[in-house]
Amino acid sequence: MKKLISLGAISAIALVAAAPAMAQDVTITNARVVIGDGSEPIEGGTVVVSAGKVVYAGPASGAPAGGAGVDAKGAYVTPGIFATVTTLGLSDVGAVSETEDSRAAASPFSAALDAAAAINPVSQHILVHRAAGITRAATATVPTGSIFAGQGAIIDLDGDATPVTQARAFQMVDLGENGARLAGGSRPAAHMLLRASLREAQALAGKTGTPQTTEIVKDDEVLLSRFDAEALVPVVTGKQKLYVAAERASDIRAALALKAEFPALDLVLVGATEGWLVAGEIAAAKVPVIANGLNDLPETFEQLGATQSNAGRMLRAGVKVAINAATMQDPRRLPQVAGNLVALNRLPGAAGMSWGQAFAAISSVPAEISGMGGKAGVLKPGALGDVVIWSEDPLEAGAVPTQVFIGGIKQDLTNHQTRLRDRYRDLDESQRPEAYDW
Amino acid sequence: MFRDTKWRARAGALTTLASALALIAGATVADAKERGKKKGKDEEAAEAPAFAAMKAGEAVFPSTYKHFPNVATAITGATVYDGRGKRIENGVVFMSGGKIVAVGGPDTPIPADIAVFDGTGKFVTPGIIDIHSHLGDYPSPGVDAHSDGNEATSPTTPEVWAEHSVWPQDPGFSRALANGGITALQILPGSANLMGGRSVTLKNVPARTMQGMKFPGAPYSMKMACGENPKRVYGDRGRMPSTRMGNLAVNRETWLGAIDYANDPKAKRDLGKETLVGVLKGEILIQNHCYRADEMALVMDMAKEMGYKVTAFHHAVEAYKIADLLRENDVCSAIWADWYGFKMESYDGILENAAFLQREGACVVIHSDDANDIQRLNQEAAKAQAAGLRLGIEITDATVIGWITYNAAKAMGIGDMTGSLETGKMADVVLWNGDPLSVYSRPEKVWIDGALMFDALNPKTRPVSDFELGQPGEGDVK
Numbered sequence: 001m002k003k004l005i006s007l008g009a010i011s012a013i014a015l016v017a018a019a020p021a022m023a024q025d026v027t028i029t030n031a032r033v034v035i036g037d038g039s040e041p042i043e044g045g046t047v048v049v050s051a052g053k054v055v056y057a058g059p060a061s062g063a064p065a066g067g068a069g070v071d072a073k074g075a076y077v078t079p080g081i082f083a084t085v086t087t088l089g090l091s092d093v094g095a096v097s098e099t100e101d102s103r104a105a106a107s108p109f110s111a112a113l114d115a116a117a118a119i120n121p122v123s124q125h126i127l128v129h130r131a132a133g134i135t136r137a138a139t140a141t142v143p144t145g146s147i148f149a150g151q152g153a154i155i156d157l158d159g160d161a162t163p164v165t166q167a168r169a170f171q172m173v174d175l176g177e178n179g180a181r182l183a184g185g186s187r188p189a190a191h192m193l194l195r196a197s198l199r200e201a202q203a204l205a206g207k208t209g210t211p212q213t214t215e216i217v218k219d220d221e222v223l224l225s226r227f228d229a230e231a232l233v234p235v236v237t238g239k240q241k242l243y244v245a246a247e248r249a250s251d252i253r254a255a256l257a258l259k260a261e262f263p264a265l266d267l268v269l270v271g272a273t274e275g276w277l278v279a280g281e282i283a284a285a286k287v288p289v290i291a292n293g294l295n296d297l298p299e300t301f302e303q304l305g306a307t308q309s310n311a312g313r314m315l316r317a318g319v320k321v322a323i324n325a326a327t328m329q330d331p332r333r334l335p336q337v338a339g340n341l342v343a344l345n346r347l348p349g350a351a352g353m354s355w356g357q358a359f360a361a362i363s364s365v366p367a368e369i370s371g372m373g374g375k376a377g378v379l380k381p382g383a384l385g386d387v388v389i390w391s392e393d394p395l396e397a398g399a400v401p402t403q404v405f406i407g408g409i410k411q412d413l414t415n416h417q418t419r420l421r422d423r424y425r426d427l428d429e430s431q432r433p434e435a436y437d438w
Numbered sequence: 439m440f441r442d443t444k445w446r447a448r449a450g451a452l453t454t455l456a457s458a459l460a461l462i463a464g465a466t467v468a469d470a471k472e473r474g475k476k477k478g479k480d481e482e483a484a485e486a487p488a489f490a491a492m493k494a495g496e497a498v499f500p501s502t503y504k505h506f507p508n509v510a511t512a513i514t515g516a517t518v519y520d521g522r523g524k525r526i527e528n529g530v531v532f533m534s535g536g537k538i539v540a541v542g543g544p545d546t547p548i549p550a551d552i553a554v555f556d557g558t559g560k561f562v563t564p565g566i567i568d569i570h571s572h573l574g575d576y577p578s579p580g581v582d583a584h585s586d587g588n589e590a591t592s593p594t595t596p597e598v599w600a601e602h603s604v605w606p607q608d609p610g611f612s613r614a615l616a617n618g619g620i621t622a623l624q625i626l627p628g629s630a631n632l633m634g635g636r637s638v639t640l641k642n643v644p645a646r647t648m649q650g651m652k653f654p655g656a657p658y659s660m661k662m663a664c665g666e667n668p669k670r671v672y673g674d675r676g677r678m679p680s681t682r683m684g685n686l687a688v689n690r691e692t693w694l695g696a697i698d699y700a701n702d703p704k705a706k707r708d709l710g711k712e713t714l715v716g717v718l719k720g721e722i723l724i725q726n727h728c729y730r731a732d733e734m735a736l737v738m739d740m741a742k743e744m745g746y747k748v749t750a751f752h753h754a755v756e757a758y759k760i761a762d763l764l765r766e767n768d769v770c771s772a773i774w775a776d777w778y779g780f781k782m783e784s785y786d787g788i789l790e791n792a793a794f795l796q797r798e799g800a801c802v803v804i805h806s807d808d809a810n811d812i813q814r815l816n817q818e819a820a821k822a823q824a825a826g827l828r829l830g831i832e833i834t835d836a837t838v839i840g841w842i843t844y845n846a847a848k849a850m851g852i853g854d855m856t857g858s859l860e861t862g863k864m865a866d867v868v869l870w871n872g873d874p875l876s877v878y879s880r881p882e883k884v885w886i887d888g889a890l891m892f893d894a895l896n897p898k899t900r901p902v903s904d905f906e907l908g909q910p911g912e913g914d915v916k
Contacts, residue, residue, distance in 0.1 A: 095666075095781035125779065249910070277910060296613055296916040297578045297809055298906070304579075305910030308617075329777055329811070336817060339877035346871055347880055347894055349915040391828065397817040397877045398824020417778070417788045424794060425829065427762050434759075 023052035023408035025067025028389065031077035033057055036363035036378040040356045047077050049385035052408035057379035070403070076394050078359065080135025080386035080406065082377040083331040084290055084322060084366040085172070085243070085270060088137045089119035089126050089155055089163060105144040108222050111197070112231040113150025115140050116167035121159050125330075127415035130157040132332035133394065133401040135386035136165060136377070137325075138370050143174040143245070146223065147182050147190050148197070151231060151240070154370050156386075158406040169371055171235045172243040172270065176251055177302050184218065191254065197224050198262055201232035238264030241371065243290070245270045248302035249277040256285045268369055270324060272314070274305040279317035288320035288369045292327045293337035311341060311361070312351030322366035334362045339395030358395060385409075494712055499601060501652035503641055505887030510534035512548040513869055516557025521564040521843035521858035525836040531562050533865035536888040541859045555883070561874050563839050564858050565621025565642075565866030565886065567846035568614070568812050569725070569772050570752050570805035574625055574640075574648070575600055577608030578809065579905075588628035589635065593672050593679060594692050596660060597710035598635035600625045604648040610809040611651075612901040613916055615642050616892050617813035619868035619881035622653060624850050626752075629663035629727040630671045632679070632689050636660055636713055637725060639850055643886055644901040657851040659749065660717055662689075664728035664737060665783050686736060693744040723749040723851055725772075729783035731759035738767050750849045752805060753777075755787035761798035770801035770849040774811070775821040792819075792841065793826025796833050803849055804841045815842045820875040835875055864888075 026049045033045030035057055046063035048056040056063050092099035101118040119139065120126070129137075140152030149172035154165040174182065175190055183190035193216070200214050216224040234240035242265055244255040252272060259265050269275065269289045275282060282289060291311045298304045315321050323338060325331035338361055344352025353361065367377030376384050385408030388394070388401045404411040423437045492498060511533050518529030520541060530546035532539045540546050548554070575587035586603035589595045604625055614620035620642045627634035638648070639656035664685065673680025679688050696714035699705050716722035724741070728734050728751045741748050750770035751757060755778065757764060757771035764771060771791075778787030792802045804819045806812035816839075823838045847857025856864040865888035872879035884892040893899040902913050 093779055093782055093785060128779075274910065294810065294813075296617070296813075298609055298909070299578050299580050299809075301579055301581075304906075305914075307911055307914050307916050309915055329808075332776070336821075336877055340814070340817075343878045343880055346878070347915060349897060391824075395877060396824075397820040397875075398827075400824070400828070416786075420786055420788050421790050421829070424758050424788075424790075427759075427798070 023385065024410070025050045026070060026405065026408070026410075027063070027067055028070045028072050028077050028387065029060065030074060031072035031389070032074060033379065034076060034078040034356075034359055034394075035380065036079040036360055037380070038354075038356045038360040038364070040354070041076065045077070047379060047387060049387060049405065049408045052385050053381075054379050054383045054385055054387070055381055070389070072389055075402065076390040076392070078133075078388050078390065078394055079363045079377050079379050079383070080388050080404065081133050081334055081362050082136050082364075082366040082370070082372075083129070083134045083325045083334055083362075084138035084370060085152065085324060085326045086137045086139045086331045087142065088129060088134075088139045088157070088331065089121065089123050090115060090139060090141065091125065092123060102141050103144040104141065107145050109225060109228060110146030111148035111150060111171060111228040112225070113141050114153075114168060115150060116153040116164045119153065119155055119163045121155075121161065121163035124416045126157050126163075127159065128417055129330070129332050130159065130404060130406075130411055131401065131413040131415055131418070133335070133388045133390070133404060134331060135388070135404065135406045136367070136372070137331065138169065138366070140170070140172055143172065143178060143182055145182070147174050147179040147193055148228065149173070152243070154372060156406055158409060158411060165376075166371065168234075168240065170241040170243050170268070171232065172245065174245040175255055176245055176247050176271070177300055179245065187251070187254075193223060194258075195261070197229065197232055198236045200224060200229040201236040204229055205233045205237055236262055236264065238266050241266045241268055243268045243270045247271045247273040247300070249274040249305065251302060252278050253281065256281060256287060259285065270326070273303040273310060275319070276307065276310045276313035277305055279314045279319055282314065283318035288322070288365075289314060290322045290324045290366065290369060293323040294340055295327060308340070308344060309351040312344060312353055315353060315357065316351060320365060320369070321361055322369055323361045335395050335399060336397050338362050339397065342395060355395065491707075494707055499599075499649060499652070501654045502647070502649040503643065503645070503652060503654055505536040506643070506889035506891070508533075508536060508865075508885070508888035508890070510549065510552035511555070511885070511888065511890075512552055513555045513557045513562055513867075514548075515544070516560045516562045516869065517873075518562045518859065519564075519836045519839040519874075520860065521840055522860070523834070523837050523840055525834070529562065531859055531867060533867065533885065533888045536865055538859055538861055538863050538865050538867075540861060555869065557869060559872070560882065561870040561872065561879070562859070563619070563868050563870065563874055564843040565856065565868055565884065566619040566815055566842050567850070567857060568618075568620055568623040568806050568815060569750065569803050569846045569850055570807045571614075571623045571625055571812055572628065572807070573610040573614065573623065573809060573812070574604035574606065574608045575627070576809075577605045578610055588630040590628075590630035590671055593631050593668055593677075593688055594633040595627075595631050595635050595710070596633045596692075596713040597708075598627060599638065600627045600635060600661075601638035601648050601652065604638065604640070604651070606645050606648055606651060607903040607905050609903045609906055610812070611642055611644065612903060613809070614812045615884055616894070616900060616916060617880065618815060619870070619884050620812060620815075621866040621868070621884065621886050622847070622850075622852065622856055623812070624659065624725070626659070626661045626725060629661070629667045632663060632668045632685055633692065633714075634661035634663060636722070639852060641886060643891060644903070653852060655852075655855065657721060657723060658713075658716065659723040659725045659850070660713055662724060662726040662737075664726065664733040665730060666781060667727070682733065686740065689740060690744070693740075693746075697744070717746045718744070720747065723849075725750055725752055727752045729753055729755050731756040734769075735760060735763060738763070738769065749851075750801075750803060753784075753807065755784050755791065757800070758788065758791045758794035759786075761795045761800045764795065765798050765800040768801075770803050770845065771795055772803040772805040772846075772849065774807070775804065775818040775825075789821065789825035790829060790831075792822035793829065793831045793833060796826065796837070797831050801845055801849070802841050803845045805846075816874045816879070817877055820877075823875065835873075838875060
């Protein structure tokens with residue numbers, strides 16, 4: 001009972017202390033250190049964070065003297081989870097449309113849409129996911145009015161006034177069944193719209209021999225306005241990544257073929273349920289994949305070959321694979337999905353990941369794909385001080401963080417859910433209704 | 439033979455009907471008998487209506503499932519969770535003839551000439567049971583032509599039966615078996631309607647027909663739904679219900695109609711009301727989709743008013759707010775571990791829901807409502823358990839396994855047949871390659887009624903649905 005009371009007291013203090021905090025130097029000792037680069041955990045390790053950056057992570061023997069000490073008591077200490085692709089910060093309640101900024105089917109704009117402008121850093125989804133150990137995320141609007149989703153941002157989850165780590169980090173286009181529907185009803189329509197759009201962008205970028213108009217109109221609908229074409233200039237010139245959502249093996253091939261026509265494209269595949277069928281081609285093209293982790297159902301005709309071994313098989317073929325947060329119930333399930341891929345290694349005929357590889361697929365690899373290689377998702381000198389101390393093996397289903405640091409700042413893990421938990425810890429209304437318990 | 443039986447049944451019904459009609463016409467029974475005497479046999483046959491259905495209450499669409507050939511089998515040396523809160527170290531599970539014969543410690547006697555699996559380092563649980571699935575009714579691929587789970591054309595459709603939508607070729611059944619250890623599941627109609635129709639409970643065996651999967655002897659349930667879905671679906675069409683008060687009004691009017699029907703011996707057959715009367719008689723259970731605590735409390739009072747019982751609230755994300763009420767009313771909460779915030783009525787979902795219910799002594803069932811999560815109910819249960827432990831609520835592993843086995847079976851009305859490893863019950867058994875509450879464990883073998891229906895070590899025991907034949911990944915490990 002005492003234990004429960006003290007937990008409540010901690011929550012109350014945390015609330016009071018929720019004002020902006022400064023990065024403090026911290027040294028975490030007696031840790032099972034996970035670097036996040038695919039290597040296995042280091043027992044009895046130390047992590048040192050100073051001025052918001054990682055200074056050291058490794059065996060205790062090599063650690064420099066640091067700031068205030070935290071004894072991890074043997075717990076896992078890892079880089080923060082890097083979630084991609086998400087809509088974190090863009091919605092409060094999915095089915096309450098007025099709170100939902102990830103969809104804009106009625107907007108005349110598409111590629112020009114910029115998620116960064118709409119991020120709400122104190123959205124409960126951000127607070128809940130921070131408490132689940134996610135420290136940074138790629139967040140984007142989703143394709144609803146056009147094959148183009150718009151420009152996604154890289155955000156942190158520290159809840160302060162500046163959530164955007166990098167605005168307009170990537171553009172996303174859907175070249176699967178959904179994209180076909182959005183383009184007017186077929187895959188050729190989607191490919192034509194994409195190619196036409198990229199050629200318009202080339203024209204704006206100063207290339208010759210390309211179209212003169214920057215408006216593509218069907219009936220009364222503008223499929224590509226000047227603003228959308230301008231937004232595609234960094235894509236066609238390779239300055240902004242192009243995420244291509246594709247599931248079917250042939251759709252993946254068609255996406256890879258774009259590079260023959262537009263050589264500067266910096267492609268990333270998203271979904272890639274049938275990626276294992278074309279893994280060699282993806283590896284040869286050096287295109288990374290944000291892969292659906294556990295899809296094993298032919299939910300659509302573009303996913304007939306679905307298997308949980310997809311990510312493992314692509315990895316074996318030499319593909320850089322991150323786990324896609326978009327197809328799970330919530331991004332906070334990323335570690336659980338990674339744990340399931342580890343479990344696959346014990347099933348004959350299945351292809352999974354080692355523990356280190358699986359953790360990298362939700363930390364350093366998505367960070368690299370997001371253009372933050374060496375800066376996030378990894379405990380290496382110079383990286384952002386995004387550090388999580390866990391209750392147990394972070395890939396276990398029941399694991400949660402006990403402490404979360406973002407940019408070296410210790411985070412408050414309170415949110416709507418923890419407050420409900422504290423209120424309904426008992427149902428005693430003998431003195432006052434529950435509404436007075438806060 | 440079939441025809442003769444049918445004809446006799448019809449003739450019986452007709453005699454009753456003829457008597458009733460005669461009475462209505464003001465004639466006496468004696469008159470009718472007198473007339474009957476004067477008629478020749480041919481004349482009688484000519485007057486009898488030529489068509490009649492089987493009687494209400496007779497078994498229709500009956501199960502044709504028979505357990506598959508099996509050999510007497512024992513698992514030794516495993517950690518055994520019996521589904522009812524008991525854990526046995528170095529345990530033995532012995533099954534024969536499709537039934538559990540013995541469950542016990544290492545000294546449990548087993549015959550010499552049977553198949554024995556060494557379970558050292560492994561775990562045995564009852565077959566996992568999902569109380570809330572739409573497999574078959576919303577199968578893969580999820581194309582419009584397969585969308586058969588919501589008869590969303592009227593807010594009350596108690597006359598529809600989920601079993602008439604089940605597509606047995608849904609590849610989802612095999613994934614649930616191989617990755618989730620699912621041996622039985624309840625297929626429910628969707629939640630567009632206040633009263634969505636009857637559920638069907640299935641054995642998770644591949645079959646050519648729904649009847650080949652239908653769980654012999656399982657009672658029906660009726661699906662009801664609170665809250666946002668019915669009022670949105672019908673409110674958007676400008677018809678009742680468009681509010682939560684409208685939801686309750688339509689429900690109560692419908693129950694009153696069913697009570698009148700039940701009291702009227704002359705009432706013409708009505709499929710919907712037959713289902714509702716089955717509920718009033720306690721023969722059909724109520725599985726009620728309901729998120730919010732205040733709405734669950736209203737529904738429990740409505741049930742008292744009308745004289746029926748709610749067996750389980752499904753998706754009850756706010757059950758923790760009224761755990762005491764649920765315990766007092768003996769209603770189970772079928773819940774997710776971590777779903778929250780996707781709709782307004784799910785906004786207050788918390789990880790501790792199951793733990794708080796368990797602590798109050800209320801019944802917990804972990805459910806999926808999802809073709810993916812049904813493959814990992816063990817992990818969902820583990821998440822809910824861990825959330826409690828962080829607050830000092832210790833719930834044993836053996837109890838937690840009960841959330842996805844015996845408690846589910848009980849709330850589906852099949853708890854006396856399956857859901858636990860007890861002598862005489864169906865041999866629905868999963869051998870896990872590690873602790874089933876760990877993310878790193880998978881079903882290694884799954885027996886249904888003693889027949890080995892999945893073996894992770896043998897690729898030929900992976901069921902492949904008709905739909906998957908000749909497609910990429912046919913027979914692949916999934």
